[in-house]
Amino acid sequence: MTDAQWAAVRPLLPVPGWLEGRGGQPEAYCHRTMLDAVHYLVDNGTKWRAMPADFPPWDRVYAFFRRWREHGLIVEFHDRLRGKVR
Template sequence: MTDTEWAAMRELLPVPAWMEGRGGQPEVYCHRQMRDAVRYLVAGGITWRSMPADFPAWDRVYAFWRRWRDEGLIGELHERLRDRVRQSEGRDPEPTAGVIDAQSLKGAASVPAASRGFDGGKKVNGRKRHIVVDTLGLLLVVMVTAASVTDREAAGALPARLRERHWRISRVWADGGYTGQLVDVARTLWRIALTVVKRTDDTRGFTVLPKGGWWSGRSRG
C-alpha cells in the first residue's frame, strides 16, 4: 500500500495486547508488511506457500492472518474503515438503509462437494455469496452458501445478522428474487421495510432502476 494508505489505516488498527499490558509478546514483523502480503495473496489468488520471498515467510503471514481472523480483528478493522469512508462522504457512520443481492460463482476443483451446489437459473455449479451493502456500496453483511440455495432461503438469515450489527437499519432494497413471505418476516421480526424493485419482463442488459433517490444497477445473468 502507499504511504498515504498506510497512514490512514495505521491509526485505525486495534492496539496489540502487549502494548496495553494485557500479555503477549511484541511481533517480529511490521504490520504493514503483513497486510501487504495478505493483499498480494488475495489479489493474485495464489497459495500461502507461493508467497514471494520479498514478503515475510509464508507460515508467519498465515499465522498473522489466522490470528486476526479468529479474534475478529479483520472485521473490526473493516468496520472502522467503512465508518471513515461514510464520514468522508458526509454520512453518519451508522447506516439506516441497505441493499441486498446475491451472486453465484463457479467453484474451483478444490471446493468440497458438501459446500457447493448447482444454481439452475444461472447454470453455475459452485457457491453463492449473499451480501448486504449500504447505499454507497460498502459491505455490511456477507454470507456464503452452496449455489443451490435460493436468494429467498438465504435471505431469511441475513436480516437477523444485519439487525444484530447495524441497529439503525430500517429499509432494505432488493430485486424480484426476494419476493414472498420474506417481506412480511423482515417487517415483523426485525422491523425492516424490505422494498422489492422489479424489472419489466422486456428489459435486457444493464438497466438503472430509480427508487426513492437511490439508484440500483442490475444486470440480467
C-alpha cells in the same frame, strides 16, 4: 500499500498487548509488512505457501490474517478503503 492507504487502516489494527503493558512478546513482523503480503496474495491469486521470499514466512502471514479476520478487521479494512475510493 501507499502511505494514504496505511493511514486509513492503521487505526483499525489492534494494539499489541506488550505495548499496552498486558505482557507478551513483541511481534516479530511489522503490521504494514503483513498487510502488504496479504495484498500481494489477493492481488496475484497465489497460494499461501507460494508467498515470495520478500515477505515473512507464509504461516506467520496467515496467522496474522486469521487473527484479523476473526476480529472482523478484514471486512472493516475493505469497507474503509472502498469508501475512500468511491
